[in-house]
Amino acid sequence: MDWNTYFALRRTRRNYERVFMAPCALVGLGGAGYYFAQQDFDPTPIFGMDQVVVYIAGTVAAGIVGLAMGPVVGNMVFRTANSKAKPLIDRMDNEFFKHIVKNRADPSANSVRNPIPDFYGEKIKSVSEYRAWLRKQREYRRKAQFYVGVD
Structure with a gap:
């Protein structure tokens, strides 16, 4: 594999990671929103706050976690789609990062x-x-x- 092909695949991998950020965030938001919508509201506070505030904070936190998981899922999908080139990409990644650290x-x-x-x-x-x-x-x-x- 030459360097131009490696950089093109690296760009494609980064695009996969970016594309999967939004769906993963929406899945996190939707899943947490659905879960908290099914909960019964009780007047007792959680962590000294109203339950609605805690549920909203949990939903937002689940969305942020989903957003952070997007690049991981995108990288897994990219590696699955390019399974034949996976050893070459790994070898080129290691070589490229050695060049970066050295220079x-x-x-x-x-x-x-x-x-x-x-x-x-x-x-x-x-x-x-x-x-x-x-x-x-x-x-x-x-x-x-x-x-x-x-x-």
């Missing part, structure tokens, strides 16, 4: 005037963007070396 700048010199650019390489979508990321990391190292302590 990223030391964040200890991070400051307001000199913030570290894209520490985890999340915005890299192509080979040319990877090369631009490397240039930004070198520039950050240079600035951090010559402007240490300047804020």
Whole structure:
């Protein structure tokens, strides 16, 4: 697998993760809303609050959990859809992250005037963007070396 194919599959995986965020959040909201709608209302407070407030907070929390589970479900669906390429993607992921760890700048010199650019390489979508990321990391190292302590 070449790097361009890897970056295209990586972009597709991220799109799967984004697409599954909304349905998972709606399932969480709908499931919790249905569950709490079936509960009998009792005048005794829960955690010192009215039951309606606790039920609404629980429904919102279930929606947030569903939203957070969307990327996990999307990644599982992507890996199932691309099961033949799964070992290649895993190998390329490991190799790519080794490159990122090896080439990223030391964040200890991070400051307001000199913030570290894209520490985890999340915005890299192509080979040319990877090369631009490397240039930004070198520039950050240079600035951090010559402007240490300047804020």
